[in-house]
Amino acid sequence: MTAPAVVVRDVAKVYRRFLHKNQFKTLKSALLRGSLLSDLRPDQTFIALDGVSFEVPAGATFGVIGENGSGKSTLLKLIAGITKPTTGELHVNGRLSALIELGAGFHPEISGRENVVINGIMLGLTRREVDERFDEIVAFAELERFIDAPVKTYSSGMYMRLGFAVAIHVDPDVLLIDEVLAVGDEAFTRKCLDKVGEFRRRGKTIVLVTHSLGLVEKMCDDALWLRHGRVADRGDPKRVVDAYLTYVAGGEEALLTREHGQPAAAPAAAESMTPAAPDEAPGYRQGRWGSREVEITGVRLLDDHGQERHVYVPGETLSIVLDVRSAGPVEDFVFGVGVFTADGVSAYGTNTHLEDFVPTRLAGKGEVRLVFQDLRLVEGTYLLDVAAHRRDGTPYDYHRGLYSFRVKSRIKDVGVYRPPHRWEFSGGIGMAAPEPRGELDLHAEEAPAADEAEGAET
Amino acid sequence: MTALAQLRTLFRYRLLIHSLVGRELKARYRGSVLGFFWSFVNPLLLLLTYGLVFTYMLPVAKSAKAEPYFVFLFCGILPWTWFNASLLESSGVLIAGGNLIKKVLFPAEVLPVVTVLANLVQFLLGLPVLFAVLALAGRLAPSALLLGAPLLVQLVLTLGLALLISALTVHFRDIQNILSHVLHLWFFATPVLYLYDETPRALKQLLRLNPMTHVVYSYQQVLFEGRFDHGRGLLLAGLAAVLVFALGAFLFDRLRDTLAEEV
Numbered sequence: 001m002t003a004p005a006v007v008v009r010d011v012a013k014v015y016r017r018f019l020h021k022n023q024f025k026t027l028k029s030a031l032l033r034g035s036l037l038s039d040l041r042p043d044q045t046f047i048a049l050d051g052v053s054f055e056v057p058a059g060a061t062f063g064v065i066g067e068n069g070s071g072k073s074t075l076l077k078l079i080a081g082i083t084k085p086t087t088g089e090l091h092v093n094g095r096l097s098a099l100i101e102l103g104a105g106f107h108p109e110i111s112g113r114e115n116v117v118i119n120g121i122m123l124g125l126t127r128r129e130v131d132e133r134f135d136e137i138v139a140f141a142e143l144e145r146f147i148d149a150p151v152k153t154y155s156s157g158m159y160m161r162l163g164f165a166v167a168i169h170v171d172p173d174v175l176l177i178d179e180v181l182a183v184g185d186e187a188f189t190r191k192c193l194d195k196v197g198e199f200r201r202r203g204k205t206i207v208l209v210t211h212s213l214g215l216v217e218k219m220c221d222d223a224l225w226l227r228h229g230r231v232a233d234r235g236d237p238k239r240v241v242d243a244y245l246t247y248v249a250g251g252e253e254a255l256l257t258r259e260h261g262q263p264a265a266a267p268a269a270a271e272s273m274t275p276a277a278p279d280e281a282p283g284y285r286q287g288r289w290g291s292r293e294v295e296i297t298g299v300r301l302l303d304d305h306g307q308e309r310h311v312y313v314p315g316e317t318l319s320i321v322l323d324v325r326s327a328g329p330v331e332d333f334v335f336g337v338g339v340f341t342a343d344g345v346s347a348y349g350t351n352t353h354l355e356d357f358v359p360t361r362l363a364g365k366g367e368v369r370l371v372f373q374d375l376r377l378v379e380g381t382y383l384l385d386v387a388a389h390r391r392d393g394t395p396y397d398y399h400r401g402l403y404s405f406r407v408k409s410r411i412k413d414v415g416v417y418r419p420p421h422r423w424e425f426s427g428g429i430g431m432a433a434p435e436p437r438g439e440l441d442l443h444a445e446e447a448p449a450a451d452e453a454e455g456a457e458t
Numbered sequence: 459m460t461a462l463a464q465l466r467t468l469f470r471y472r473l474l475i476h477s478l479v480g481r482e483l484k485a486r487y488r489g490s491v492l493g494f495f496w497s498f499v500n501p502l503l504l505l506l507t508y509g510l511v512f513t514y515m516l517p518v519a520k521s522a523k524a525e526p527y528f529v530f531l532f533c534g535i536l537p538w539t540w541f542n543a544s545l546l547e548s549s550g551v552l553i554a555g556g557n558l559i560k561k562v563l564f565p566a567e568v569l570p571v572v573t574v575l576a577n578l579v580q581f582l583l584g585l586p587v588l589f590a591v592l593a594l595a596g597r598l599a600p601s602a603l604l605l606g607a608p609l610l611v612q613l614v615l616t617l618g619l620a621l622l623i624s625a626l627t628v629h630f631r632d633i634q635n636i637l638s639h640v641l642h643l644w645f646f647a648t649p650v651l652y653l654y655d656e657t658p659r660a661l662k663q664l665l666r667l668n669p670m671t672h673v674v675y676s677y678q679q680v681l682f683e684g685r686f687d688h689g690r691g692l693l694l695a696g697l698a699a700v701l702v703f704a705l706g707a708f709l710f711d712r713l714r715d716t717l718a719e720e721v
Contacts, residue, residue: 015719077718082560084715104561109485118477122562127473150488 003093005174005205006056006079011088013049013074013229048074049085049229056222058093058173059203063220063237065213065244071229072209076100076178079207094173094205097123101178102163108152112143112162115151119166133169140191141165161188168195174205193219213241214412249311249408287402290395294333294362294388298323299403310405314418318375318405322368322386329363333396337370338385339377340401347382347416353391376418379409464567464621464707471568475575478568482576497583501536508535512651523683524653529595532588533681534650534674537608540581541616541670542641544574548620549627549634552717559718566717567710570624574616592681599684608676611696615669618703621710628720629713648674669695669702 049071056062066072077083078090080098105122106115116137120130138147141161143154151159168175177196193215199206200219210216216223216237223237225244232247233240303309304317312318320337336351350370352359384403388396425431468475487493509528524530548570558564585605592598627633648670649657657665665671672688672695679686 077560082562083718098562101557101561104557105564107481107485109488110481114481114484118474118481121474121477122558122564 003058004055005058005060005093006062006207007089007091008055008075008079009053009089011049011052011078011085011090012047013071013078013083014086015046015048047229049078049226052088052226052229052231054224054231054234056205056207058205060221061200061206061208061219063216063223064207064209064226065211065216065223065241066226066232067248070226072226073100073178074229075226076176076207076209080176092174095124095170096174096176097167097170097172098176099164099167099178100176102160102167103151104163106151106159106163109150111149112138112147112151112154116147116162116166119163120170123167123170125170137162137165137169140169140195142188157185157188164192168192172204174207175199176207176209178209179211213245217241245408245410287400288398290387290389290397292397293328294324294326294330294396296322296386296388296397296399297325299384299386299399301403301405312375312405312407314375314377314379314407314409314411316375318372320370320372320384320386322370322388323365324362324368324388325365326362329361330396331359331361332390333359333362334387334389334391335368335370336385336387336389338387340383340385341416342381342383344383345416347377349385351387359391375407376420377407378413378415378418379407379411380416381406460711461704461707464711467565467567468571471565475568475572478572479575479579482572483579486576494583497580498587500580501532501539501584502587504539505532505535508651523655526595529591529597530653530678530682531651532591533678534648536581536584536588537612537674537677538645538648538650538670539584540577541612542645543580544577544616544620545623545641546638547573547577548624549637552624552628553631566714567621567707570620571617573624574613574620578613588681597682597684599680601680601684601686604680604686605677607692608673608680611669611676611692611699612673614696614703615673615699618699618701618706621706622702625706625710625713625717628717644668644670647671649678650674654678666691669698671695 052071052075064072064075074083076098077100078085079092080096080100081092082098082100103115103119105119107118113134116134117127117130120133120137121127125133138144141158141164143158143162146154146158151162154162175196196206196219208216208220220237223234223240224231225233225240227247233243298321300308300321300323301310302319302321303312304319322335324335326333334351334353336349336353338349339347341347382405383401384405385398385400386403387398389398390396423431487496490496492499505528509531512531513527551569551573552559552566555566555569558569559566589598589602592602623633623637647665647668649665654662654665654671654675672691676686676688676692679688
């Protein structure tokens with residue numbers, strides 16, 4: 001067991017693109033000059049992986065993370081042997097099974113039973129091995145009642161379950177998993193994870209490509225972060241995931257700032273790559289209406305340092321600042337703010353009228369500030385409505401969903417609101433306390449991977 | 459030698475090929491009323507069409523040697539159907555099986571081979587019908603046992619062409635469109651509808667260059683005429699078939715790494 005299960009040495013993969021117009025040309029010229037092979041030349045190249053080297057020790061569970069398009073799936077295909085590296089070397093020791101697309105080899109017209117047999121053989125089993133494992137496979141997929149029906153009548157969940165069941169029963173030494181654990185219902189996902197856990201205990205090697213960072217932290221012994229086809233970081237999963245999250249938060253910050261239409265006054269948060277945002281994009285006023293007797297000229301989201309930011313962690317302070325202006329004096333006015341989830345559910349809404357403020361006078365410029373001292377929202381993207389209107393609701397200036405911010409959290413609790421809470425256990429309940437880990441730190445000054453930031457949440 | 463390596467791969471995957479051929483045949487007629495009978499009905503209908511056209515509508519001058527014409531026609535059309543269908547299907551087989559090539563570690567050459575073999579099984583299923591017809595016409599001779607010789611040559615030739623076409627079509631989708639026309643022309647350039655013996659000398663020189671001429675002519679001799687004296691011609695066609703197979707295997711191997719990216 002000393003030899004590494006997977007060896008990747010200085011591997012690069014260059015994809016070539018052929019333009020259709022030129023392809024026709026090449027066929028013609030190839031036929032005319034009889035130089036078919038030499039004419040198969042690309043018009044464009046795309047470097048999917050560049051100088052990637054690592055080893056996966058036998059028996060390790062190895063996580064690969066990275067953004068979309070960072071080369072994760074290409075890497076997996078290379079390890080699986082489906083494509084060959086352009087340069088570099090790659091070895092796998094032992095029998096390999098790849099869960100890249102479940103049920104990829106199924107034929108819709110024939111029964112589940114026949115498909116299991118053929119799929120098993122395709123994945124490298126002998127006929128006898130398939131027969132031996134058949135009942136187990138069907139039981140695992142929970143398809144006993146439907147196994148003789150043609151696969152085309154299966155729901156997509158059934159299809160995936162059967163595909164997973166076959167692939168996992170190949171019993172490989174090295175198992176490659178590409179983001180397929182998210183299929184099926186909760187119960188089946190858990191079952192898949194149990195099966196993967198069983199693989200780990202039996203000392204098999206697993207390479208896991210996933211966007212589920214929690215899974216990487218929980219299951220992997222070792223993690224690799226790919227960025228633009230290169231290894232950005234490798235090592236302890238917690239540290240790598242932290243570094244990755246910090247990086248992603250920086251990227252999202254930049255993105256939301258751009259959407260927001262206003263550049264941050266100074267490059268704000270952690271490794272912020274905030275580019276100069278473009279001027280108000282056309283169509284920006286789509287969600288805006290009102291008489292403009294009172295106008296909201298600017299909206300800023302500030303953190304507790306007064307820095308403009310669009311990514312927050314729960315527990316931070318978020319101030320929503322409205323710059324308002326009125327041409328003449330106005331005596332009937334209300335300011336309001338609404339927070340909505342990305343799917344349009346109201347998370348919270350309030351206005352000065354509801355909270356019994358009595359307007360007296362507004363003339364010229366002013367600033368309205370609503371401070372959420374302790375942002376107790378769960379992870380997600382939130383949209384903002386801000387408005388100035390009369391007490392009867394007639395709008396002066398209503399901005400609907402024009403601003404957004406994001407809440408990031410390591411705790412993947414669900415819902416909208418996270419009430420302050422704690423767990424208590426007594427009696428015969430043994431429960432180890434969670435490792436103290438702070439919320440993700442978005443501030444520039446501190447080290448990005450600091451594990452002991454802020455107060456522990458739960 | 460690439461061709462030998464190819465053969466080894468195919469042998470290693472024989473179990474898979476076996477199951478895929480079975481699946482292909484099962485899936486082919488699933489859901490149709492006649493089911494497996496289509497394997498017999500298809501060549502019969504084709505035979506009927508050509509027979510009617512060339513007996514009643516376009517009665518071409520043919521010698522008494524080709525009588526009864528329907529029987530003569532059957533001996534050539536059945537193997538041609540195998541050839542024709544194999545090549546047409548193999549042109550699309552890698553694209554249709556793209557999922558397998560892209561997502562499963564899967565030797566791509568299995569797919570065109572399965573296509574050829576599935577059609578071979580169809581051909582073999584048609585043979586009892588052909589023998590019955592020959593028996594009815596009083597033409598069933600011991601020479602029919604030599605059937606294996608042209609069959610083997612045709613198998614090697616078809617496999618080679620299927621490898622070639624399937625791999626090239628991935629890069630040049632045009633082939634899918636051109637192929638049916640090429641095969642149409644090829645059909646008329648093969649003595650299926652007419653007697654090879656009685657074609658004019660000049661034309662004969664040309665037909666001789668077509669390996670399928672020798673294959674079909676051999677079928678006609680052993681089945682219809684009850685004799686076989688075309689051994690030399692068939693042997694040369696066999697050599698050509700081996701060359702085509704070697705070329706197909708070589709080209710497929712060269713293009714193999716690009717297949718997963720292009721389909």
